[in-house]
Structures are given as structure tokens and as C-alpha cells.
């Protein structure tokens with residue numbers, strides 16, 4: 001039986017198990033919205049801005065491991081998704097974005113609400129499609145989900161002209177995907193794995209360096225098992241937080257620009273790095289020629305382009321971390337060598353413990369202004385480390401990374417690669433949709449939160465009880481910090497004197513608003529906000545002079561940290 | 565160092581911009597790029613000449629491989645290959661230089677494919693060195709325009 005393109009679209013999503021779509025309608029996708037009307041299998045959430053919709057799909061995906069879906073109209077609807085797509089691309093998040101397009105015959109004519117979104121998103125999608133015929137719709141949708149969620153995950157955009165939606169074809173969803181040019185390699189090379197273990201065991205000062213790949217591949221428990229068998233300290237990137245328990249004695253915390261002293265010292269003084277699912281990006285390595293000068297590097301990643309891109313690697317292993325870590329565990333588990341090794345590297349762990357005790361993360365909360373670090377610590381204590389935390393970008397993001405300890409994967413959602421202000425609130429909403437029973441908290445800045453504040457309406461409409469804690473310092477704090485340190489304190493355009501009254505703003509949206517102005521009020525106000533029925537904004541007036549330390553200035557080696 | 569890379573791609577719209585966009589977006593350099601259909605009409609072959617150190621070329625090969633529309637990537641550099649380029653050269657042909665032009669055409673086994681009152685159009689295929697040599701020798705006579713196809717290459721034997 002023939003079906004319309006729009007019906008095929010909806011049916012394909014159903015058959016692929018999609019249960020949530022974040023979307024925003026418009027002329028080019030009216031037919032899809034018509035097919036979705038009163039559909040009971042797919043829940044559609046009406047967002048307030050397409051960028052928010054993509055971040056929600058992204059937050060949904062990061063929190064659940066499933067592929068997030070976003071649906072928008074042509075032209076401005078499509079271009080509004082670009083920041084969200086680029087954000088997901090940089091952090092390898094599996095999402096599929098569907099955009100409407102003008103009818104095929106009008107493409108290229110500068111038709112009303114036409115944008116070449118396939119051209120625009122080519123460099124920030126894993127792959128993208130323009131569907132030209134209704135009969136290709138089901139196959140392409142199947143491929144899109146397959147590409148987004150396999151190998152190194154990433155966003156896929158599918159552009160659908162209006163006549164493809166109104167046309168009709170037989171519905172046939174292929175069982176398998178056959179793509180000549182796409183064969184992710186999951187199996188790590190056994191010999192290389194053996195070489196890696198041999199190299200590791202020869203050394204005395206090892207560090208495990210874990211990135212977002214650990215979380216994307218769901219291999220954090222394997223990582224913990226492996227690290228404990230050999231007693232190797234683990235540092236994670238921002239994206240890797242939660243990939244190894246932050247409270248584990250072997251945890252070094254985050255490394256890099258705002259990493260802990262011990263993590264940066266350890267990586268700079270180690271003699272071997274086992275990098276897993278990380279990409280040695282500039283925020284992690286600092287000055288590249290002086291990165292880990294004495295270390296051999298073993299690098300495991302599913303994406304061959306990540307390997308050898310920034311640093312020369314001694315032993316490259318392309319494969320799924322799950323497979324490679326299993327192979328590694330098999331080689332060492334219960335062996336005498338492992339026991340010997342744990343003992344051999346004890347002095348190294350002692351050295352690290354000493355770095356930790358001489359230079360812990362530190363701040364002082366006096367009677368005066370509220371310190372943002374204190375707020376994050378209080379959030380940690382009140383939630384017992386059990387919340388899903390999303391962040392905006394800036395100081396709020398770094399404090400959330402430093403002062404909340406993440407013991408489980410998929411509990412810290414942050415725009416790491418692109419650093420997108422405005423990510424946190426919609427991502428929190430997406431995460432809440434995926435995890436209805438969990439407490440989801442966006443740790444925000446007063447600058448960032450204003451970039452997608454409109455999504456508060458979405459949270460209220462769908463009764464998604466996300467909590468936004470604004471570290472309200474009245475400034476674009478992180479930029480101001482750079483001006484303080486590197487531009488002689490000339491605060492050019494970083495003061496936000498016109499911050500709205502967030503409590504009343506929350507109320508205007510139908511959410512609850514809370515405020516703390518003194519340190520003593522913080523725990524109580526947080527508790528009240530978290531206990532509130534629906535979504536809440538908790539506005540906390542913090543010290544504008546607070547700075548994120550340690551800090552490795554851009555382009556400096558990791559050992560040249562600015563400390564408190 | 566210069567590399568010749570042969571890339572089999574899906575023969576569909578947008579593939580060329582995926583590949584060229586990859587080069588421009590990542591700051592890789594393209595010296596020449598040719599595309600045409602292969603025996604299998606669903607597949608096209610691109611021959612790309614690029615340059616860079618080993619690390620850059622390794623990245624180029626990996627990044628190309630990562631594109632979903634790319635089926636196969638082969639670096640022909642160092643392998644035994646035959647490579648050719650075609651050139652069309654429009655050169656001045658005044659009464660006093662005509663003979664010299666004809667002589668060069670003959671020596672290089674090129675062809676004159678168009679004759680106008682005061683100029684000839686020469687066609688030649690060959691490797692890059694040979695083409696460069698002909699251009700150098702024609703320059704003093706007065707070249708009006710040069711159109712080159714860029715290199716195509718194929719592995720020897722097999």
C-alpha cells in the first residue's frame with residue numbers, strides 16, 4: 001500500500017523506536033505535523049527556539065545513550081539548528097535533525113524560506129542528506145540513525161523537501177544498512193593490545209587519560225576495573241567526567257587548562273600515558289611541544305583521525321573501547337604481574353597523593369560574598385552527588401567540573417568542544433525527558449542563561465522539573481577573568497549591569513524563583529528550590545571577583561599553572 | 565612532499581563539496597583535483613594532488629576515509645604508477661615564430677588542434693615535467709592562455 005512521505009516519516013520513526021521528538025513547526029513540515037497529530041507512539045515536545053530543540057535532543061542523548069531527534073522547518077528553522085548541531089558534532093553526540101525544505105523544483109531559486117542547510121551543515125555533521133524522492137525516505141531515515149549512533153557517534157541532518165512529504169511510495173524500512181563507505185572498526189588489534197600492555201607494565205609512572213569516548217561507548221565500568229587491577233591513576237577530560245568515579249582514590253580529577261594540580265603534574269611527569277576515547281585537544285595538552293615530555297603514548301580510539309592528530313603516538317589502537325578494555329583486562333586480570341605492578345608503582349601514587357595534599361582545589365568562603373565554588377559544593381552535598389548536572393559555559397562550567405564529583409557516567413552534560421553558552425537549560429530539559437525520575441540541575445551563569453532562557457516555557461508546559469542554579473556574578477565571568485589576568489583588568493564589555501530579576505522572570509514563565517544573597521542562605525535556598533514541584537530558577541548572587549584556579553594560560557605548558 | 569591520492573566516491577550530488585570542503589575546512593592544500601565517473605556509473609574517481617608532511621598526509625587520508633560518501637582511498641605516492649595530464653595552450657603564431665612553434669609541437673609529440681590567423685592552440689598529454697618543459701619553451705614566443713586538467717594516475721600492472 002502506498003503512503004505519503006509524511007506518513008512514511010512518522011512510521012519510520014515509530015519503527016526505529018523513537019519515542020520523543022523535540023520540534024518546532026512551519027510551512028515546510030506541516031504535512032509531518034499533520035501526520036503526527038494525535039499520534040500516540042511518538043511524544044512531540046514543542047520547544048521555543050530551534051537551537052533549544054537541538055540541545056534538548058542532545059541532552060536527551062547524552063543522558064540516555066539513545067539517539068535524540070529534532071524536527072524543524074525550512075530556512076530560519078533550519079539555520080537556527082546550526083549551533084546545536086555544531087555543539088553535538090564537537091562532542092560526538094548521536095542526534096538526528098530533520099529539516100523541512102522547499103519543494104525540489106524550487107531548490108536553488110531563493111524561494112521563500114529556502115536555505116541550503118545541507119551545504120551549511122556539511123562541515124558540522126557526521127553526514128547529511130537531502131531526500132530527493134519519497135521512495136528513498138525510509139531507507140535514508142534508517143541510515144541516518146545508523147550513522148548517528150555507530151562508530152564515533154555524531155549528528156546527522158536529513159533535509160526533506162515539501163513535495164517529498166506530499167508524494168507517495170510503498171513503505172519499506174530496510175532491515176540492514178549497507179553503506180559502501182562506512183564501516184566503523186570495533187575490534188582492537190590483539191597484537192597491538194598486547195604491545196600496549198607490555199609497554200605499560202615496563203613503566204613506573206603510568207597515567208590513564210580518559211575522554212568522552214568512555215561514556216559514549218558505555219565502558220566506564222571496564223575502565224574502573226582495568227585501572228584497579230593495575231592501580232593506575234586516572235585523569236579525565238571535561239567530557240570524560242563521570243567516566244571514572246570522581247570519589248575513587250585513583251581519581252586525579254580533570255586535567256588541562258582548569259585541571260587539578262595533581263592531574264597536570266601527573267601527566268607532565270608520567271612515563272606512559274594510556275589515552276582512551278580522548279583526543280589530546282589544546283585545552284588538555286597546553287603547549288603541545290612540552291606536553292608529557294617523558295612519556296610514551298598509547299592511544300585507543302574508535303576514530304582513526306583522532307590518533308596522531310595532535311601528538312605523536314607510540315602505540316595506536318583503533319577500536320571500540322569496550323572491546324579493547326576487555327582485551328586488556330583479560331591480559332592482566334588475576335596475574336602475578338598485575339600484583340607486582342601495583343606494588344611497583346606505589347611510589348608514583350604516593351607522589352600524586354603528595355601533590356594532592358600540597359595543592360588541593362581550594363577557596364575560602366568568608367562571611368562576605370557568596371563564592372561560586374561554595375555553591376557547587378553545596379549542590380553536591382545536598383544532592384549527594386546523585387543529580388544529573390548540566391552546565392552553561394564559563395566559570396560556572398569549570399566550577400561545576402571541579403567541585404562536584406561525578407561517580408557515574410551520563411551525569412555531567414556540558415558543551416566541551418564548542419563551548420556553547422545557552423546549552424545547559426535545554427540540555428537539562430532533554431535529560432529530564434529521558435530520565436523523568438532524576439533530579440536535573442543546570443549550573444548556569446547569568447550571561448549564558450539568557451541565551452536560551454525561553455526554554456523555561458517548554459519546561460513549564462511539560463512539567464519538567466529542571467532546576468537552574470544561576471551563579472549570578474553580574475558579569476561574563478570567564479571572559480572577565482581573562483581580562484583580569486591578561487588584559488590589565490580592562491573589563492571591556494563584560495559587565496552585565498542589566499541582569500533581569502530572575503526570580504520574577506521565573507514566575508513570569510510560571511516557574512518558581514528563589515534567591516540567596518548571603519552565604520548562610522545558600523543551603524536552605526537550594527533545598528527549597530530542589531524540593532519545589534516544577535521547574536525552578538535559583539538565583540544566587542556570587543562574588544564577581546572569584547576566579548577559576550588552577551589555570552594554565554593558553555599556550556603555556558601544563559606545569560605553568562596559575563594557582564590561587 | 566607531494567602526494568597523489570586516488571579516491572573512489574559515491575557518484576552523487578554534493579560529494580565534490582564534501583571532499584573540497586574537508587580540505588579547505590582543515591587547511592589542507594589541494595594542488596589539483598579531477599573527478600569523473602568510473603566503469604561503475606554509481607562510483608566516481610577523484611585524483612587529488614596534495615602536499616604536506618607525513619603527519620598531514622596521514623590526516624588527509626584518514627579524514628577522507630571518514631567521509632561516508634568515500635568508498636576507498638589509495639595513496640599512489642611511492643607506488644609504481646602512470647600519471648598523465650592534458651594541457652591546452654594558446655600560443656602566438658606570428659609569421660616569424662610559426663616555424664618555431666611547429667618545431668616544438670613536433671619534438672614534444674603534441675598536436676595543433678585549432679588554427680587562427682595569429683595563434684595556434686596546442687594539445688598535449690604527458691606527465692607534469694614534460695608539460696612544464698613545453699610551457700617554458702613556448703613562453704618566449706608568447707602564451708595567451710593555458711588550460712590544464714590536473715593529474716590523473718593509475719597503478720601499474722595488476
Ligand SMILES: Cc1ncc(C[n+]2csc(CCOP(=O)(O)OP(=O)(O)O)c2C)c(N)n1
Nearest residue numbers: 394395396419421445446447448476477478
Ligand atoms: C555562544 C557563545 N558566545 C560567546 C562565548 C564566549 N564566552 C565564553 S565564557 C563567556 C562568559 C560566560 O558568562 P556567564 O554565562 O555569566 O558565566 P560565568 O563565566 O560568569 O560563570 C563568554 C562570553 C561562548 N562561549 N559562547
